[in-house]
Amino acid sequence: MRTVLTIAGFDPSSGAGVTADLMVFAAHGLFGTSAITSLTVQSTTGVRDSQPVSPEILRETLDCLHEDLPPAGVKLGMLATEGVVSTTADYLARLEKLSPEATVVVDPVLRSSSGKELLSAEGLSVLRERLLPLAGWVTPNMDELQLLSGRTVSRREDVLPAAQALAEMYPSLNILATGGHLDRPDDLLLIAGEEPVWIEGELVESRSTHGTGCAFSSALLSRLVLGDAPEEAARAAKRYVTEAIRRAVPLGYGHGPLNHLWPLR
DSSP states (O other), rough: OOOEEEEEEETSSSSHHHHHHHHHHHTOOOOOEEEEEEEEETTTTTEEEEEEEOHHHHHHHHHHHHHOOOEEEEEEEBOOOOOHHHHOOOOHHHHHHHHOOOEEEEEEOOOTTTBBBBOOOHHHHHHHIIIIGGSSOOOOOOHHHHHHHHHOOOOHHHHHHHHHHHHSSSSEEEEEEEEETSSOEEEEEEEETSSOOOEOOOOOOOSOOOOOHHHHHHHHHHHHHOOOOOHHHHHHHHHHHHHHHOOOOOOOSSSOOTTTTTTGG
């Protein structure tokens, strides 16, 4: 059993964040470890508050885990502050030297679906300057793609130019832009040095959609660690999330969680 690490926030409702990531890893037969970046106050109805973890505690956690359970892959979610992003970038730089084969997938969590900011402006700058150059993959939604690329992204036609602009900034970065907010939820896969590929999606009518981005990026990491080729991994992650939405049981008064463990049932 291979080990994978999530560096992300804690969602007490378990729809997103590290608790959701660990379920996704388990559903793929992987052993998950976690380093929490921020404690949040949230439920299916939205995020009410958050309290970031100190960079020192995060650094100690990452060092402790790596000494005992070095990961075959790392998923990054909510990073909250400039200090947390810098500490994470420091770890990825060490990881690149110690385990150059390790896969790094960034889910650039910038704000919640209910509109609360989850990464400071200073943190976003450090993410652009230090962290993305150390990653292999990034999985932005349309809003995140707009912020990272500096291009307007409001329609399907805007996705490819924005992804190409982002690829010019980071030539070795693989981009999987998610289209969950489009009328037809297709994703754009842009592998470094290859032609873009649209991955067709299926619209599943459901209010159980909390944490889809977390689940998707964790599923992508899982498939890559398990040995899938890039496009194969992207399509498998898409199928996993679609089925997790389809099989979800409605919970809570807002946007409920996915059925992360459906492959085990």
